Amino acid sequence: MSDQLEDRIKEIIVETLALEDVEPKSIETEAPLFGEGLGLDSIDALELALAFHKEFGVRTVENDERNREYYHSVASLAKFIREKQAEAATAE
Numbered sequence: 001m002s003d004q005l006e007d008r009i010k011e012i013i014v015e016t017l018a019l020e021d022v023e024p025k026s027i028e029t030e031a032p033l034f035g036e037g038l039g040l041d042s043i044d045a046l047e048l049a050l051a052f053h054k055e056f057g058v059r060t061v062e063n064d065e066r067n068r069e070y071y072h073s074v075a076s077l078a079k080f081i082r083e084k085q086a087e088a089a090t091a092e
Contacts, residue, residue: 003078010025010027013033013074029073033073056081058075
């Protein structure tokens with residue numbers, strides 16, 4: 001079953017990083033985004049962080065040890081976004 005948030009994250013990855021040879025649906029939800037996965041690097045992570053902040057209103061903290069965990073895969077990004085949005089909703 002496809003998840004709308006995960007699908008949107010995949011679209012943002014492809015759009016933000018101009019991955020012309022990658023279809024969003026071809027990105028595996030559980031696959032690593034960095035290293036052996038899509039092969040993204042730290043500059044890509046910064047661009048994605050800005051795009052996710054703009055789209056979802058969430059942000060990571062610079063030098064947070066958990067950033068690697070958050071950006072591991074599409075699934076971990078979706079979990080991070082849901083948690084941050086839930087925190088924001090309960091804070092209101």
